[in-house]
Amino acid sequence: MLKKLFQSFRPPVRGAHHKRTTPEVINSGQHSLQRGQFSRHAVSIVERLQNAGYQAYLVGGCVRDQLLGITPKDFDVATSATPEQVRAEFRNARIIGRRFKLVHIHFGREIIEVATFRANHPENEAAEDSHTSSRNESGRILRDNVYGTLEEDAQRRDFTINALYYDPVSERILDYANGVHDIRNRLIRLIGDPTQRYQEDPVRMLRAVRFAAKLNFGIEKHTVQPIRQLAPMLREIPAARLFEETLKLFLSGNAADTFEMLVDLQLFDPLFPASAEALEEHPTYTHTLISQALINTDLRIKQGKPVTPAFLFAALLWPALPGRALRLQSRGMPPIPAMNEAAHELISEQCQRIAIPKRFTLPIREIWDMQERLPRRSGKRAEVLLDNPRFRAGYDFLLLRESAGEETDGLGQWWTDYQDSNDSERRDMIRDLGSREDGTSAGPRKRKRSPSKRKRADGGAGE
Numbered sequence: 001m002l003k004k005l006f007q008s009f010r011p012p013v014r015g016a017h018h019k020r021t022t023p024e025v026i027n028s029g030q031h032s033l034q035r036g037q038f039s040r041h042a043v044s045i046v047e048r049l050q051n052a053g054y055q056a057y058l059v060g061g062c063v064r065d066q067l068l069g070i071t072p073k074d075f076d077v078a079t080s081a082t083p084e085q086v087r088a089e090f091r092n093a094r095i096i097g098r099r100f101k102l103v104h105i106h107f108g109r110e111i112i113e114v115a116t117f118r119a120n121h122p123e124n125e126a127a128e129d130s131h132t133s134s135r136n137e138s139g140r141i142l143r144d145n146v147y148g149t150l151e152e153d154a155q156r157r158d159f160t161i162n163a164l165y166y167d168p169v170s171e172r173i174l175d176y177a178n179g180v181h182d183i184r185n186r187l188i189r190l191i192g193d194p195t196q197r198y199q200e201d202p203v204r205m206l207r208a209v210r211f212a213a214k215l216n217f218g219i220e221k222h223t224v225q226p227i228r229q230l231a232p233m234l235r236e237i238p239a240a241r242l243f244e245e246t247l248k249l250f251l252s253g254n255a256a257d258t259f260e261m262l263v264d265l266q267l268f269d270p271l272f273p274a275s276a277e278a279l280e281e282h283p284t285y286t287h288t289l290i291s292q293a294l295i296n297t298d299l300r301i302k303q304g305k306p307v308t309p310a311f312l313f314a315a316l317l318w319p320a321l322p323g324r325a326l327r328l329q330s331r332g333m334p335p336i337p338a339m340n341e342a343a344h345e346l347i348s349e350q351c352q353r354i355a356i357p358k359r360f361t362l363p364i365r366e367i368w369d370m371q372e373r374l375p376r377r378s379g380k381r382a383e384v385l386l387d388n389p390r391f392r393a394g395y396d397f398l399l400l401r402e403s404a405g406e407e408t409d410g411l412g413q414w415w416t417d418y419q420d421s422n423d424s425e426r427r428d429m430i431r432d433l434g435s436r437e438d439g440t441s442a443g444p445r446k447r448k449r450s451p452s453k454r455k456r457a458d459g460g461a462g463e
């Protein structure tokens with residue numbers, strides 16, 4: 001109560017972008033949305049809930065994307081009905097989540113998520129009782145499970161463009177946060193005080209970057225301003241959640257832009273500390289290798305080809321590997337065990353920040369191991385390697401390293417030719433290899449001494 005009163009006396013923050021208690025209503029005809037553009041299942045859920053006497057709207061990403069002419073990934077409904085009340089209305093509804101309940105309504109393969117209006121916890125609750133409080137000392141929200149009004153639901157959302165409610169029955173948009181204005185001006189803007197909103201949930205910093213890259217929007221200056229300073233707060237976020245967020249960041253089809261923004265806003269460091277260090281030590285190489293990997297990923301996504309997170313993480317972490325291996329070598333460890341130990345250490349440290357599941361860490365190791373094996377081609381080795389299920393990823397990774405300027409003695413081209421050759425040509429290639437070098441050398445050390453290096457230096461592709 002007191003808070004409400006206080007709010008209404010508070011002078012408006014930054015002109016038009018103070019909290020509104022009454023929405024701007026945008027009638028049909030004043031906006032581009034049409035009910036027919038939305039999932040008919042989502043629309044029928046809204047109608048059904050409204051007919052049962054509840055408030056119900058399409059909300060969030062689907063309204064935003066539709067206003068921008070982007071096909072939404074999924075359709076979310078927000079309602080005044082509690083999860084139990086929602087379930088009572090639909091046969092195909094299931095309540096999910098323990099701490100915060102949501103309802104999933106199934107229509108064949110389509111799932112519509114229905115969420116009850118939620119409110120943010122009052123800010124002063126933390127001070128009163130630290131044991132039952134919903135926030136920690138730095139203001140981070142630990143629980144987020146209080147139902148609220150429509151207006152409160154709008155205020156607890158992250159960005160203005162994500163807080164638009166569309167009623168497919170009246171075809172009106174309710175805008176509590178000037179989201180339509182920001183969509184027109186292509187701006188990512190947090191609702192409320194940015195520092196406080198990031199302190200409540202530091203992942204919002206990553207979401208700002210994700211939406212800016214996905215939508216090709218700018219980040220409004222007050223929204224961007226606190227990020228560099230607050231970026232270290234991401235270290236407190238559970239590693240499992242950061243894994244999910246990282247995948248969304250890098251598998252969105254705009255990973256290359258996302259990476260630039262993360263580095264610029266110092267968000268890359270808390271996510272990938274070892275890679276950030278490599279970026280400082282070897283900026284050109286590290287930057288080129290990671291960007292190139294992400295450009296390739298974006299391209300594959302645009303072409304509808306599958307992408308594996310393992311390849312992505314293998315590339316993101318690779319630049320941090322040589323430094324570590326060398327450090328171990330300087331303590332007397334032979335090169336190959338040093339490389340393996342460095343790989344092991346690097347991955348387990350990374351998993352403290354971002355919980356990469358086993359099903360991905362294993363292939364990361366295999367892609368890296370392949371880098372040691374690809375130079376060793378003599379006898380039957382090349383043939384055997386080609387049949388390895390990880391060959392393709394290993395070979396692509398080799399090309400990636402070369403494109404970042406790594407000296408590999410034309411190894412990528414050799415493997416390209418080998419794959420393009422018939423059996424007898426392949427035999428010749430191996431024989432040729434044997435006459436020039438033994439083809440078994442594991443690392444660059446041996447090959448550096450090889451006379452073939454000089455011979456090939458002028459004929460090489462010179463990437």
Ligand code: ATP
Nearest residue numbers: 059060061062073076156157158162163201203204
């Ligand atoms: P996408 O197209 O990536 O799914 P989205 O906007 O639907 O984008 P979701 O992560 O699916 O994003 O979240 C749905 C909605 O929930 C958002 O639009 C936003 O209103 C709200 N939301 C999600 N995460 C947060 C958060 N961390 N803080 C505040 N609000 C959030």
Ligand code: MG
Nearest residue numbers: 061073074076
């Ligand atoms: Mg969504």
